[in-house]
Structure formats: structure tokens, C-alpha cells
Amino acid sequence: MIKLVVNHNYASEAANIVRLFYGKQEIEIAEMEALEFDQSLFQDAEVLLQSTIEHKSGSILASSMMQTPEKTEEYNEAFERNGTKPEKQEKEAVKLSMYKLLSNSLNRTYPWGILTGIRPLKIVHELLDKGFDEEYIKGYMKENYLISNEKAELSYEIAETERKFLYPIDDKKVSIYIGIPFCPTRCHYCSFTSNSLDKAGSLVDDYLMAMLKEMNETAEFMNNKGLSVQTIYIGGGTPTSLNASQLERLLETAAELFGSEAIEFTCEAGRPDTITEDKLRVMKRYEVTRISINPQTMNDDTLKRIGRAHDTKQTIESFELARRLGFDNINMDIILGLPGEGLEHLERTLTEIGKLKPESLTIHTMAIKRASIINEKQEAAESREGVTSEMMERAAGFTRQLGMQPYYLYRQKHMAENLENVGFSKPGLECIYNIQMIEERQTNIAFGADAITKTVFNTENRIERQGNIKDIRLYISRIDEQIEKKLKLLGDLYKNS
Numbered sequence: 001m002i003k004l005v006v007n008h009n010y011a012s013e014a015a016n017i018v019r020l021f022y023g024k025q026e027i028e029i030a031e032m033e034a035l036e037f038d039q040s041l042f043q044d045a046e047v048l049l050q051s052t053i054e055h056k057s058g059s060i061l062a063s064s065m066m067q068t069p070e071k072t073e074e075y076n077e078a079f080e081r082n083g084t085k086p087e088k089q090e091k092e093a094v095k096l097s098m099y100k101l102l103s104n105s106l107n108r109t110y111p112w113g114i115l116t117g118i119r120p121l122k123i124v125h126e127l128l129d130k131g132f133d134e135e136y137i138k139g140y141m142k143e144n145y146l147i148s149n150e151k152a153e154l155s156y157e158i159a160e161t162e163r164k165f166l167y168p169i170d171d172k173k174v175s176i177y178i179g180i181p182f183c184p185t186r187c188h189y190c191s192f193t194s195n196s197l198d199k200a201g202s203l204v205d206d207y208l209m210a211m212l213k214e215m216n217e218t219a220e221f222m223n224n225k226g227l228s229v230q231t232i233y234i235g236g237g238t239p240t241s242l243n244a245s246q247l248e249r250l251l252e253t254a255a256e257l258f259g260s261e262a263i264e265f266t267c268e269a270g271r272p273d274t275i276t277e278d279k280l281r282v283m284k285r286y287e288v289t290r291i292s293i294n295p296q297t298m299n300d301d302t303l304k305r306i307g308r309a310h311d312t313k314q315t316i317e318s319f320e321l322a323r324r325l326g327f328d329n330i331n332m333d334i335i336l337g338l339p340g341e342g343l344e345h346l347e348r349t350l351t352e353i354g355k356l357k358p359e360s361l362t363i364h365t366m367a368i369k370r371a372s373i374i375n376e377k378q379e380a381a382e383s384r385e386g387v388t389s390e391m392m393e394r395a396a397g398f399t400r401q402l403g404m405q406p407y408y409l410y411r412q413k414h415m416a417e418n419l420e421n422v423g424f425s426k427p428g429l430e431c432i433y434n435i436q437m438i439e440e441r442q443t444n445i446a447f448g449a450d451a452i453t454k455t456v457f458n459t460e461n462r463i464e465r466q467g468n469i470k471d472i473r474l475y476i477s478r479i480d481e482q483i484e485k486k487l488k489l490l491g492d493l494y495k496n497s
């Protein structure tokens, strides 16, 4: 066990850095009032860590100390106060000091340095908004957050691409999310809101009825306020777990209510085992512009191990069928670091994807969350320090060979090697919904169980959220109350419209 003692309010920030270096080891946090080390706090610990800050004429002195049976090491640094956001400065001083101590002591660095949040691009956009140039921004990211040269380059490149779609901001332009929380079976790594059709299939029709009501009543509000829809995204779960007539009902309504001005209409067709010609034809009929077919890996043994009920052959056949039916913007998702996979498995996956030539490829890094079966069964991939990073480098290089460039990025907690998820696409075929959703400069109106509507008050730099109920039965039975809450939230933003 690791014991971490702090004399400030940023224990969780310091603990996040400790977790980077020590993975899942248990961390016990204690607070101390004085700066003296109280040895009694440290009984039973394998590693003892201390993080303190002191204020000295115009600067913050951040100190970190580590004791193990073998050694004691310290790192101290004085950070000049710059007068803005003192709390933020203190947090960063605590993180930097702890990172430098552990990095020196364990001889390890991480590509995202002290950035443990999910949206590193936010910092780049803030600096671009203030008028700083490329050189300054990359230098700032490396110096203040200790991110690697490659990640600084990647962040800047993505921010530049995103800005073509983020600006000009029009508060009356929104994006729409429609959630289908059903899947044929549950993948072992899944932590999304997903209900297997075996158990919840009988609820699908009632679910659709409730959600269509939510969509109709919200569309009426949107019309009254003069809102227009930029993008529509149907995700899940797996939207293609619906049968063709259920899917038709949904797409017909979505297209009629929101489709007239939308420049992008995505429908995930995630699991190849749910894709049929009928469903693809329905999508074509209602002018879906972009679909996603997600192999995750092109190795059949891994697919079995992670509980996906399809094989590589099915993925290839579904993709070819979609192409024959005229889909010219197809995304594929893969996951790096799946249990039992190494570089040779990735090569096989990339070779097969290379033959299919999708327009975009989203590369995820395995993240084991509490709600996943893998975590419950303690079957998580063995620690493979360095391998997932190598895989990311190889996969990113491969996307360049396919003529793609990175266009959006986000991170999650518990990702292998603290890496990232990156969307790559051919230029001009970026998923605008993904960019808007991650950068949070546009209001997103979301429908379905567990869907979160976000209203963005751009001039106040403020975001408000309203989440629907996660449980499908409760979502259905309490739909009116959720519609009311959503309209109230939207009403606050558009009260003067």
C-alpha cells in the first residue's frame, strides 16, 4: 500500500499523479497540519509519500518526498505566483512537484506529463483564443505540463483542424444525440449504458415510443426558438440492434424533425453481427451520411475473449455490403491493448483494415472501468508498459499511409499507459459531431436513457447539463418529467430568443 500525506487541499490531484506511476495500487491519503513528518502515519506502507506547499514572498514552494525501505528522495521547486487563478497555480505546482519526484526516482516519463484530465485540447484552444502562436503554445504545453514533443505536436495539429469547424460560433446552431442503449450481448470491456437484447429486448418498442415523444416535444420548442441543427448522431449501445422496422421508425422521425438543415447524419452500426441489408437500406432512405462499423480488432481469438459475437469475416462482409449500397463515409473503431494482444495482432488488424479503406479510423486505448465484466472478472490485460504506446505510434503512422489526419482527441480515466483516443479521417470527412461534442462550444441536445443534454453559455464560459434517467424502465415511465427538465434547461439558454 502507498501512503500519501498532504498539507493542502489538492490530495486528489497529487494522488492522480501517484496513480500514473503506481497503477492500481491502493493509496491511503492522510492530511497533516504541520509540515513535520509524523512517522506514526506511515506504519504498514511500502511507499511513503509527502506533498506539501508553502507560500514564500511571491512564490509557491512545492515539495514532494518519497520514502521506501531502500531510499529517501525529495524534490522541491519554487513557482513564481503570476497573480491569476491562485488555486489553479497551486494545483499545478503540487502535480509538477510530485511528477518530477517520481519520474526522477523511478526513471519513467509519460507522454501526457501531468495532464490527467480528459480534454487536453481545451488548453490549446484557450491559448489560441488569446492569440498565442504555435511555437509559444507547444513550448507552454511542454514546460508547464511536461507533455512530450509528439503530444504537443498532435494537440496543436488537432486544434487547428477543429477550429475550422468550431468557428464561427452560432448559439442557435445545435447538435443532436440519440441514444439506443441496447446491444445483442455485452462486450466484456463495456462500461456504457447497454442492455442486452436477451434481457431487455421486450422493452425496445416502449423505449422508442417514449424517446420519439421526447424528440417531438423538443423539436417543437426548437422550432419556436428558431434553432437549427448542424449534426445528428445516433449512438449507443448499438443502434443497429433495432430491427429494420424499428430503425425505420426512428430514422424517419429524426430526419423529419432535425434533418432538413443538418450537414452530417451519423448512425453507428457498431457491431457487425447486427448489420443487415434491410437496415442499411433504411439508413440510405433517410439520408444517413456517415456510418461506423467497429471491428475493435481483426483477430478472432481476441473477439471471443472479449465477448464480441462476430468474427473478422463478418466485419469484412458488412463493410463490403455497406460500400455496395453506396455508403461513402465509413468509420471503423479499433482498441489498442485488448487482453492478450501485442504488436503482431495489431499488424493483422491494420492489414485487414488497409484492404477495406475506410474514410476514418478511431483509435481507442483500452480503458478498464469499474462497470466492465473484465474488471469484475479481474481479467484485465497484464501490465504491458510501453507496448500500448508503441501500438499507438504504429497505428497513427498507418492512418497517415491511408491519407488520414488526426481531427479529435479525448482521454478517459484508467487508460492503458495514460494514453488517448484519437479520431483520424481523410481531410473533409471529419466527424463534426465528435469535434463539437468534445470541445463543448455548441449546445448538444440529447435523447434517450442516460443521454446528457448540455447547454453552452459561450459568453459566460459556462455549461449546464441535464441527464436523463439511466434505467430504461424508469426512463420510459417517467418520460414527461424528463422532457420538462430538458425544456427548462433549454429555456434558460434561449429565454431571450
Ligand code: SF4
Pocket: 182, 183, 185, 186, 187, 189, 190, 191, 192, 193, 194, 236, 237, 238, 270, 271
Ligand atoms: S457494442 Fe459497445 S455499447 Fe454494446 S456492449 Fe459492446 S462496448 Fe458496450
